[in-house]
Amino acid sequence: MTNRNGNTLISAALATLTLLGSMPAGADSKLKSGRQVYRSLCVQCHGPGPIDAPKLGDRKAWAPLIAEGQAVVTAHGWVGVREMPPRGGGHDLSLEEFGRAVAHMARASGAAWSEPDSDATLMAAIRTEVQARIAELEAKARNVADGGRTGEAVYRSVCTHCHEAGVAGAPRFGNRKDWKPLIDEGQHVITAHGWVGLRAMPPRGGHPELSLEEFARAVSFMAGAAGADWIDPTGDSALMARIREEEAERRTELAED
Ligand code: HEC
Ligand code: HEC
Missing domain, CATH: 1.10.760.10 (Cytochrome c-like domain)
Known part of the structure; x- marks a missing residue:
């Protein structure tokens, strides 16, 4: 089957979430900065606008996320949470780049989070969380009966x-x-x-x-x-x-x- 987007559409499918967890990391020397990723992509929902996402610099919205910890929040965003699409819709981002963008946003709300790729233990913790999250979502996403809404x-x-x-x-x-x-x-x-x-x-x-x-x-x-x-x-x-x-x-x- 073909589609107008070619075959580069790595996105959300729950059935393929497992794949997201095992994606190779991008080339380290060419990693985009968190700020770059934020500005090119995340700003569409995490910047000013109608979407109910935790906004850049909104300390109140970020406080509970910061309390959850960098590994958990990075992993949940990567896999996707409700109206947060997997990887923020950036199918070509590496986990490291995505993690930098999360850290960039958290720092703007007072967290002292570092670039995750500078910390191998943190990267390992993020990957473990990703797998746990995928399993959790797969278990939840079984067939849902028609609720009858128009x-x-x-x-x-x-x-x-x-x-x-x-x-x-x-x-x-x-x-x-x-x-x-x-x-x-x-x-x-x-x-x-x-x-x-x-x-x-x-x-x-x-x-x-x-x-x-x-x-x-x-x-x-x-x-x-x-x-x-x-x-x-x-x-x-x-x-x-x-x-x-x-x-x-x-x-x-x-x-x-
Ligand atoms: C299409 C809109 C959209 C885009 C684009 C988007 N986000 Fe989100 N994001 C959301 C929404 C909505 C939420 C709140 C989800 C919820 O809690 O229901 C969210 C929540 C999050 C969270 C919190 C996850 C948690 O543990 O609750 C992180 C981290 C995050 N986004 C990171 C990013 C990053 C990094 C990017 C860019 C690479 C990005 N988002 C791009 C809509 C978006
Ligand atoms: C968080 C934002 C968001 C929400 C909520 C959302 N959509 Fe979308 N939708 C998008 C974006 C962004 C695209 C364009 C994706 C692309 O082509 O890059 C899209 C594209 C689509 C497409 C086109 C798919 C294709 O083959 O190109 C359909 C159909 C669609 N949405 C249906 C829905 C329906 C139905 C709902 C509500 C149940 C919904 N959307 C809710 C963001 C959203």
């Missing part, structure tokens, strides 16, 4: 956080230009890709309590607002089956990357 209700409670304003490159609600190439890809394809997660799109929109049916209805609602005439996928078992097939294919693709 696509519009799901959109308004969750997807709007990013898709209203286009945070981190999210296709904007009702924007035909943003949605045209997605609509052309087809309902089953983009539903599956969004569900699994790609770049700064967190798996399941960051809400593991959503069922695939609810997520699919939300995608259909959003595409409809941009001109598509997609059906409610729930009533169409053949379409649901194609979405699941595409999901499985996508997970395999990400695992092979």
